[in-house]
Amino acid sequence: MRARRRTVLAGLAGLTGCLGAAPRDERGPLDAGGVDARVGFVGDVMLGRSVTDRWEGKDPAGVWGATLARLARLDGLVANLECCLSDRGQRWPEKTYYFRADPDLAVPALRAAGVSVANLANNHILDFGTTALADTRAHLADAGVAAVGAGPDRSSAVEPAVVAAGGLTVATVAFTDQWPAYAAGEESAGTAYAPLDRTVPSTRRLVGDALDRAREADPDLVVASLHWGPNWETEPDATQEAFARWLIDRGADVVHGHSAHVLQGVEVYRGRPILYDCGDFVDDYIHKEGLHNKRSAIFELVVREGRLDRLRLVPVEIEREAVHPAGDEAAAWLRETMRDRSGAFGTTTERAGEGLAIPLETQ
Numbered sequence: 001m002r003a004r005r006r007t008v009l010a011g012l013a014g015l016t017g018c019l020g021a022a023p024r025d026e027r028g029p030l031d032a033g034g035v036d037a038r039v040g041f042v043g044d045v046m047l048g049r050s051v052t053d054r055w056e057g058k059d060p061a062g063v064w065g066a067t068l069a070r071l072a073r074l075d076g077l078v079a080n081l082e083c084c085l086s087d088r089g090q091r092w093p094e095k096t097y098y099f100r101a102d103p104d105l106a107v108p109a110l111r112a113a114g115v116s117v118a119n120l121a122n123n124h125i126l127d128f129g130t131t132a133l134a135d136t137r138a139h140l141a142d143a144g145v146a147a148v149g150a151g152p153d154r155s156s157a158v159e160p161a162v163v164a165a166g167g168l169t170v171a172t173v174a175f176t177d178q179w180p181a182y183a184a185g186e187e188s189a190g191t192a193y194a195p196l197d198r199t200v201p202s203t204r205r206l207v208g209d210a211l212d213r214a215r216e217a218d219p220d221l222v223v224a225s226l227h228w229g230p231n232w233e234t235e236p237d238a239t240q241e242a243f244a245r246w247l248i249d250r251g252a253d254v255v256h257g258h259s260a261h262v263l264q265g266v267e268v269y270r271g272r273p274i275l276y277d278c279g280d281f282v283d284d285y286i287h288k289e290g291l292h293n294k295r296s297a298i299f300e301l302v303v304r305e306g307r308l309d310r311l312r313l314v315p316v317e318i319e320r321e322a323v324h325p326a327g328d329e330a331a332a333w334l335r336e337t338m339r340d341r342s343g344a345f346g347t348t349t350e351r352a353g354e355g356l357a358i359p360l361e362t363q
Contacts, residue, residue, distance in 0.1 A: 034305055036166060036167040036304060037166030038073065039076045039078070039165050039166075039168070039221065039254075039301045040071065040076065040299065041254070041298075042078075042080075042281040043278030043280050044080050044258055044281060045079045045080060045110075045115075047085075047101035047105065047110075048100045050284035051282065054322070055109075055321070060105050060106075060108040061112035063113075064322070065324040067324065067325055070298060070314060072114060074114060077116055078119070078170075079110075080122060080225065080259075081125070082283065083099035083106075083125075084101070084126070084127060084128055086136060087103065091129075092126060092181075097124070097127075100127060100128050100132060106139075107140075110140075110143060110145055111144070116146060116170075117148060117163055117225075118146070119225040120133075120174070121148070121174040121176040122178060125150050126150075126182045126190060126191070148174040149175065149192045150182075150189075150191045153186060154184040154190075155186075158173070158206060158209075162219060168220040169219045170219060170223060171221070173207070173210040173211060173214050173222075175194050175207060175210075176196075177193070177227075177229070179191075179193075196243050197243060198242055211250050215251055224247045226244075227258055232260060234262055234264060235265065235341065236276040244269070255272075256275055257274070257278065261288075263297070263341070265341030265343075265347065266347055267345035268345070272360070273358065280293055280294070280296055280318065295316070297334060299311060299314075308361070312352055312357050315330060315354055317330045334356075335351070338356055348362070
């Protein structure tokens with residue numbers, strides 16, 4: 001592993017990212033040719049409230065519907081966990097929405113989906129206080145899911161998570177600009193909170209140091225997972241765009257955005273994908289007319305022969321507190337919408353089955 005990580009990516013020698021890997025494809029192709037790994041990214045996963053009620057006493061894997069077969073083909077999956085996993089704790093005062101899931105449902109569900117990294121840097125992980133946060137981290141550890149973005153103090157909250165994904169080692173850092181009251185302190189539990197703005201010196205130091213620690217693990221792939229920006233916006237603002245590009249310049253290979261509850265476009269910057277917002281993967285949130293927040297995608301990063309080859313968008317939709325492969329209408333909407341929203345960044349897309357593919361090496 002160490003020898004191949006020193007391999008410089010052909011055509012990407014000027015980048016500061018870490019990826020380099022040997023060919024591997026053990027399970028049969030989703031794409032032709034040798035594939036080192038397929039790493040998946042999804043948006044918000046909220047397994048509480050009506051989702052818990054719907055699946056209580058049933059097979060927890062049912063939460064993923066027929067997408068489970070697709071998820072099983074991935075070598076790793078990074079998700080934003082939009083709830084705590086606990087039956088303890090007290091509600092944080094003066095909030096409108098509180099999200100927590102029954103660990104007896106949520107833990108086997110996450111394990112069934114093959115979630116390898118759970119982002120906890122968000123505005124709901126402390127809805128039931130620090131006790132529930134500690135329970136969440138413990139339950140995830142027992143399930144073999146790496147937690148990132150929140151912890152018993154600031155140092156642990158910003159600590160990278162390092163996992164294996166097929167033939168790769170993936171290091172993930174996570175931050176949020178949501179709900180500053182949940183921010184971890186030097187000796188207090190909470191989230192990896194920061195104003196996600198590259199012009200803020202404290203943010204550059206905090207996030208830059210986290211990326212440096214991620215690279216100390218000698219990873220093949222560095223992921224920055226961000227819970228950021230306002231809800232119900234279909235495009236990022238200029239501050240988000242500048243910060244995402246700064247992350248790539250600073251060494252990230254993938255920017256994994258979430259929080260808006262709707263899909264935003266994909267930008268390819270220096271051969272690296274910026275997923276500005278992956279939308280909602282599974283939840284019981286209200287449907288916003290015209291925004292289609294029940295429709296999103298599995299974003300599959302295909303790494304082939306040591307290169308970031310392409311990003312595949314597999315359409316999905318939420319129905320009856322479960323995620324399913326998108327029907328014809330929803331799939332067509334996703335293709336049209338993501339062509340348009342990604343095209344605003346000059347991103348080239350191609351039809352790939354019911355979804356899209358974004359070639360990375362040529363952009």
